[in-house]
């Protein structure tokens with residue numbers, strides 16, 4: 001399936017998800033809900049091999065992510081090797097574990113840039129959403145990042161519970177000296193999908209937030225760049241997932257599985273290659289899983305004859321699987337999808353303020369094991385599950 005593979009270039013962006021361990025418990029966490037089943041982490045040698053092979057193929061950017069990558073004691077070793085190989089290196093962290101001593105060691109190892117996540121601008125909401133007392137710590141870590149002279153990207157995932165604080169979030173980022181602020185609306189996968197009825201904002205919230213961001217964008221243009229990533233549920237326009245399946249991004253999970261995006265392992269019938277036994281080149285160019293959704297040859301109607309198919313490549317395969325129970329279908333955020341009603345219904349419920357009866361599920365190993373035990377990791381009403 002997908003067979004006609006034309007002009008497959010190398011992966012340019014390597015995302016090394018070093019661990020699923022994380023001290024935080026974010027209700028919108030992008031790690032898979034069954035992460036507890038995949039906790040056998042690659043060792044240092046395994047990661048060094050991945051870094052070398054991906055760089056030899058042509059990868060130029062390397063993000064160290066997780067979970068919380070600071071929990072890996074060999075992070076400095078991996079960063080040093082990535083730097084030596086010529087990658088532009090980026091650390092994506094919650095801040096926990098980024099002490100001054102480790103910041104100095106990472107700087108010496110050649111780390112180029114740090115992305116620090118906050119959950120909100122107030123201690124109460126930051127700590128509620130992450131289910132930890134980490135707000136003060138994140139403020140200290142922001143100062144440590146600046147002291148090391150790193151450019152700082154601050155990242156705040158937006159949703160119904162913090163959307164109205166967007167002005168305060170921008171002011172906080174400015175006060176802490178962030179050069180970039182990414183305000184990414186929640187994508188409803190994984191833990192965020194489980195919590196969608198709590199997290200999906202109203203259209204009015206979104207419009208107000210976007211207007212505030214536009215105002216600050218002009219005011220702060222000389223010192224901070226603001227990125228506002230709009231949510232696809234409200235826009236009704238599918239997004240080209242990871243710039244095209246297997247076209248640019250390579251994610252490697254903590255156990256060494258190669259994926260075209262960090263949630264693709266949920267898709268049924270695809271066997272993603274393990275880099276314990278495959279080379280990066282074999283995984284990227286030759287594996288059935290990476291070739292399966294490359295290009296447009298795999299599409300069926302309505303995508304197959306759609307004028308936008310090269311532009312959005314049918315949207316997200318994981319979203320199609322989660323919301324239409326068919327990974328080959330059009331992404332249901334598309335108005336042409338026969339399952340678009342699921343998305344409209346979710347937005348209608350958000351507009352009507354119909355909040356879920358069940359409480360928020362916070363991401364942690366116990367909740368993950370419970371999902372595994374029940375075998376119904378995607379149990380949302382309206383998902384057809």
Ligand code: SF4
Pocket residue numbers: 022023024025026028029030031066067068094117363
């Ligand atoms: S989203 Fe939160 S819980 Fe998930 S890995 Fe990041 S900091 Fe940890």
Ligand code: SF4
Pocket residue numbers: 238302303304306307308309310312313314315330331334335336337
């Ligand atoms: S029908 Fe398919 S290709 Fe066309 S806009 Fe919708 S998702 Fe994109």
